[in-house]
Amino acid sequence: MHYSIVVKTTETPSVVDQDASDQLVIQQVLAGKRDAFRLLITRYSDPLYRHALCMTGSPDVAEDILQLSFIKAYQHLSEVRGRFDAWVFRIVANGCKDWLKNIRRSHLSYEEDDQPSQHATPDEELDRTELRSDLDRALASLPASLREAFIMKHVEGRSYEEMADLLGTTVGALKMRVHRAREALQALLEEKYA
């Protein structure tokens, strides 16, 4: 029995059906129906956007990474082997890691980059609670591999097996990363919120 407090957000009717449907769309795009690609964007952009947003902490950067990733996916669509969603997730995840590497090199400060999105509505800004800001900061202080594992587990609600499949590592290693991330986050936040 599974007791997790994390609820899956992207319920799909069936992974097999979804994959077959994706393959049909891919065939259409490769045959020249460019507009069919919109269906793949609609289907997968939300979880990918959330991943990029949590990894980078910036709505604008998340949008940029999402856009570049989908363009890359379109250009290399004929190379998809296996599930499209897993393939495009890896493109986005690598995009986030590259961005984090570059930003560390250029010493860009968090404040400079974490300006609220110009597209955010006032309601969205109000929703951004103090805890959310502290959580973002605490996440940003984690090494990228711990942050990625924590986000995949607790925000995206993925199983360790699915994470291992997507990241090409072992379940044991991922459990270790998630456990370390939890302990680090609790150490950073519990004084204020416990």
Place this chain on the structure above:
Amino acid sequence: MYDDLNPESGLTRDVQKRPTKDEPARPLIDREVPLGPQAERPLAAPVHAWLDGELPEAAVRKTDASKDVEFWRGLDVEMARVRRLRTPQHVEAQIMAALPTHAPASMITPWYRREFVVTPTAALLVGAALVAAASIVTALIVR
């Protein structure tokens, strides 16, 4: 002229100055990644098991970790907000506008990986051609 072998002399003042134990630690710049976050207190195994979905909450509350349960419940409320976030509406149109206008290039399959189909007619023709070629070569050698 001589080589300066003094290891200290080439260093700048900043590099030479090492923080002592009494000095307060320099605060980390945001985005700077610490050398492995130091957990002040490791989480109890039942809490990890509960967060991993392997234990019911009631079982963890029976232990002395109920404070941790409250903490993670509070954090989960915030993470639930993140889970409800949607991609801004303009992004889809922006991506579609930025896509190349031509269809994505089909991957070129090398000749040795391409499917090779042999029909009976083609097999007969190839066989006949081989027999004819062999007989011509034999006739030339015998002469």
